[in-house]
Amino acid sequence: MYQYTEFDDRFVKQRAAQFRDQLERNLAGTLSEDDFRALRLQNGWYIQRHAPMLRIAVPYGELSTRQLRKLAHIARTYDRGYGHFTTRQNMQFNWIPLDRAADVMDELAEVQMHGIQTSGNCIRNITSDAFAGIAPDELIDPRPYCEILRQWSTLHPEFAFLPRKFKIAVSGAAEDRAAIAWHDIGLQLLRNEAGEVGFKVLAGGGMGRTPITGTVVREFLPWQQILVFIEAIVRVYNRYGRRDNMYKARIKILVKAEGERFIKAVEEEFLQILEHDVDGTAHLIPLEELDRVAQYFDVPAGVEFKAANDALGSAVTDAPPAYQRWLERNVHPHRFPGYRAVTLSLKRVGQAPGDVTDAQMEAAADIADRYSAGEIRVSHDQNLVLPWVRESDLYALWQAARSASFATPNIGLLTDMIACPGGDFCALANARSIPIAEAIAERYQDLDELYDIGDIDVHMSGCINSCGHHHTGHIGILGVDKDGSEWYQITLGGSDGTHQSGASVAGKVIGPSFAADEVPDVIEAVVETYRSQRAANERFIDTVKRIGLDPFKTATNAVRRTTGHKALAA
Amino acid sequence: MEFISAATDRWTLIPEDRPVTPAAHTLLSWAQWRHMREQWPAGLPVGVSFPNDADIEVLADDLARLELVVLHFPKWTDGRAYSQARLLRSRYRYRGEIRGTGDVVVDMTPLMARTGFDTAVLREGQSVEVAQRTLGFFPAYYQGDVRQHQPLFVRKDKVNA
Numbered sequence: 183m184y185q186y187t188e189f190d191d192r193f194v195k196q197r198a199a200q201f202r203d204q205l206e207r208n209l210a211g212t213l214s215e216d217d218f219r220a221l222r223l224q225n226g227w228y229i230q231r232h233a234p235m236l237r238i239a240v241p242y243g244e245l246s247t248r249q250l251r252k253l254a255h256i257a258r259t260y261d262r263g264y265g266h267f268t269t270r271q272n273m274q275f276n277w278i279p280l281d282r283a284a285d286v287m288d289e290l291a292e293v294q295m296h297g298i299q300t301s302g303n304c305i306r307n308i309t310s311d312a313f314a315g316i317a318p319d320e321l322i323d324p325r326p327y328c329e330i331l332r333q334w335s336t337l338h339p340e341f342a343f344l345p346r347k348f349k350i351a352v353s354g355a356a357e358d359r360a361a362i363a364w365h366d367i368g369l370q371l372l373r374n375e376a377g378e379v380g381f382k383v384l385a386g387g388g389m390g391r392t393p394i395t396g397t398v399v400r401e402f403l404p405w406q407q408i409l410v411f412i413e414a415i416v417r418v419y420n421r422y423g424r425r426d427n428m429y430k431a432r433i434k435i436l437v438k439a440e441g442e443r444f445i446k447a448v449e450e451e452f453l454q455i456l457e458h459d460v461d462g463t464a465h466l467i468p469l470e471e472l473d474r475v476a477q478y479f480d481v482p483a484g485v486e487f488k489a490a491n492d493a494l495g496s497a498v499t500d501a502p503p504a505y506q507r508w509l510e511r512n513v514h515p516h517r518f519p520g521y522r523a524v525t526l527s528l529k530r531v532g533q534a535p536g537d538v539t540d541a542q543m544e545a546a547a548d549i550a551d552r553y554s555a556g557e558i559r560v561s562h563d564q565n566l567v568l569p570w571v572r573e574s575d576l577y578a579l580w581q582a583a584r585s586a587s588f589a590t591p592n593i594g595l596l597t598d599m600i601a602c603p604g605g606d607f608c609a610l611a612n613a614r615s616i617p618i619a620e621a622i623a624e625r626y627q628d629l630d631e632l633y634d635i636g637d638i639d640v641h642m643s644g645c646i647n648s649c650g651h652h653h654t655g656h657i658g659i660l661g662v663d664k665d666g667s668e669w670y671q672i673t674l675g676g677s678d679g680t681h682q683s684g685a686s687v688a689g690k691v692i693g694p695s696f697a698a699d700e701v702p703d704v705i706e707a708v709v710e711t712y713r714s715q716r717a718a719n720e721r722f723i724d725t726v727k728r729i730g731l732d733p734f735k736t737a738t739n740a741v742r743r744t745t746g747h748k749a750l751a752a
Numbered sequence: 753m754e755f756i757s758a759a760t761d762r763w764t765l766i767p768e769d770r771p772v773t774p775a776a777h778t779l780l781s782w783a784q785w786r787h788m789r790e791q792w793p794a795g796l797p798v799g800v801s802f803p804n805d806a807d808i809e810v811l812a813d814d815l816a817r818l819e820l821v822v823l824h825f826p827k828w829t830d831g832r833a834y835s836q837a838r839l840l841r842s843r844y845r846y847r848g849e850i851r852g853t854g855d856v857v858v859d860m861t862p863l864m865a866r867t868g869f870d871t872a873v874l875r876e877g878q879s880v881e882v883a884q885r886t887l888g889f890f891p892a893y894y895q896g897d898v899r900q901h902q903p904l905f906v907r908k909d910k911v912n913a
Contacts, residue, residue, distance in 0.1 A: 203886075418833075420832060421807075421832060425832075458843050461901035462842070465896065468906075537834070697869075
């Protein structure tokens with residue numbers, strides 16, 4: 183894991199001091215709510231339905247156990263004993279009183295954490311592959327580049343007030359586990375024919391009310407130039423992005439409107455920086471700097487290469503089927519022999535997807551200290567990942583995970599849903615997500631049934647802002663508001679860009695919205711249509727692509743009750 | 753950063769609908785300057801107030817003649833003028849005064865200082881004392897800017913010990 187330098191350490195503390203000054207002026211009445219808003223947002227503080235919501239940055243999803251314990255402490259001391267992990271690998275709290283905000287920032291700074299640029303119209307926390315550095319299909323470890331980008335984007339003076347928020351995701355593996363095409367900038371690390379490392383650069387992807395996948399603006403950019411190239415993209419966006427209409431302000435609208443001209447403008451700006459600006463080449467990354475940062479992402483102390491042993495088999499001959507299922511779904515291949523990555527599932531009945539209590543955070547930290555070199559990752563799917571698990575520890579880890587209720591063997595299955603906090607917490611939401619997620623989780627408790635249904639991405643958002651990434655779900659659920667009540671639009675066939683899901687595409691709506699109490703029946707109708715129509719071993723998403731939406735429309739219209747007349751009218 | 757008030761401002765803004773007579777320390781709109789640039793006497797100090805939605809590149813050839821460029825923040829959360837200032841300094845080596853006007857609040861001053869502004873007219877009711885204080889929270893930053901061109905990783909032996 184990256185270790186803070188003294189500079190990094192001081193910087194976070196300086197930021198906390200700056201925020202305290204702003205908060206005190208706000209509480210004293212000399213900084214108006216209007217003016218404070220943009221400042222607090224850039225420190226992660228929203229004003230939400232119940233209290234301020236704090237979004238804490240987890241850069242590219244890496245957490246130390248010390249940091250996780252601090253989050254548990256904050257949950258216990260300042261909040262109501264739980265927190266929420268998001269699709270963008272961050273952590274959110276919902277109940278911290280604003281007058282304690284500066285104290286919380288000081289506490290976070292003690293463990294090198296903060297809320298810098300987790301909100302606001304600036305470059306947000308950079309996300310990546312939760313399996314970075316350990317995935318067998320990895321070409322190049324993205325984390326050193328993520329860290330260099332993190333530093334470059336932090337308090338960038340020119341780009342603090344862009345037309346809208348700006349998100350960057352980086353992947354270095356054959357499989358895209360960071361959904362890069364759905365970001366304002368998506369970066370794919372690769373090697374060219376000469377074996378040199380560089381980036382394929384995408385720009386202009388995003389969800390929201392206009393889902394658009396990113397356009398390739400450069401097929402291969404030498405890694406040394408990435409900061410300069412991104413500066414060119416963001417500067418073009420800052421100057422020409424639309425500011426007259428919030429809904430058209432994201433870079434995706436600019437990229438779509440300008441097409442080739444956008445790419446040309448970026449390439450021109452890039453050359454101008456390098457050829458004409460004072461010290462324009464100063465941000466070319468020297469190899470020494472990459473090496474300096476990369477050393478922090480070396481294999482942690484205590485992890486030793488070993489030939490694969492037979493512990494997976496021998497220790498578990500009499501193990502219960504639940505363990506076998508856990509091995510199948512929650513344990514992942516590793517690039518180092520003798521090691522596995524393990525997902526701690528945050529999806530179980532009784533808790534909202536991504537939610538963890540303070541006790542669970544402590545338990546996860548204890549487990550990670552014991553079995554994963556003190557390191558933990560937050561995944562895009564709102565689970566936790568242990569990156570450094572010895573195969574010989576798997577059975578003991580499973581028992582520990584089970585007693586902390588992290589061992590639901592449902593990773594990649596229907597109940598491993600992505601869901602935003604929705605209307606229960608979020609002031610923006612049009613509808614609630616949590617009760618819907620809960621109803622679906624309740625209905626699909628039978629593991630045999632879940633396993634028979636197989637791999638399926640269910641993503642749910644409480645509003646069009648798409649925090650729950652409903653566009654990319656094989657089944658997407660979107661909360662909408664009609665006449666002051668909650669309705670849910672269902673989409674099918676969305677893809678985040680993984681091999682299994684196919685090329686990145688937004689799902690298609692299957693008809694008029696459904697009432698809240700119809701949604702579990704609708705999901706069941708969709709799933710049963712798949713089960714009756716699938717070819718042997720055909721996954722859900724492939725069946726949808728093969729047979730189209732009509733059979734699903736017919737099946738879901740048949741379960742309409744309160745919305746029946748609307749469906750007929752449509 | 754220097755904070756300009758009506759009392760300390762030596763520049764005179766000529767209203768858009770008034771005829772312009774060349775005089776020292778006249779501040780012209782971009783349209784007025786385009787109209788007057790050919791006949792403006794050499795050596796007579798002149799400033800231009802430039803719109804934030806126009807391409808700053810068009811000023812490049814005039815910069816040697818301009819003692820002041822005023823850039824605008826129609827709302828303080830509109831960041832376009834930061835890019836304009838940065839280009840004036842970094843790309844066109846402009847050495848005259850860059851002044852920020854409009855909806856300028858105290859918490860913007862670190863960003864303005866780092867992108868090349870040297871003066872600002874604060875929005876009414878903003879405290880100069882607080883504006884000065886906000887400049888002091890960060891002695892150094894990660895990325896380069898117009899004052900410190902080198903990013904931290906280039907100069908890390910000095911500040912990253």
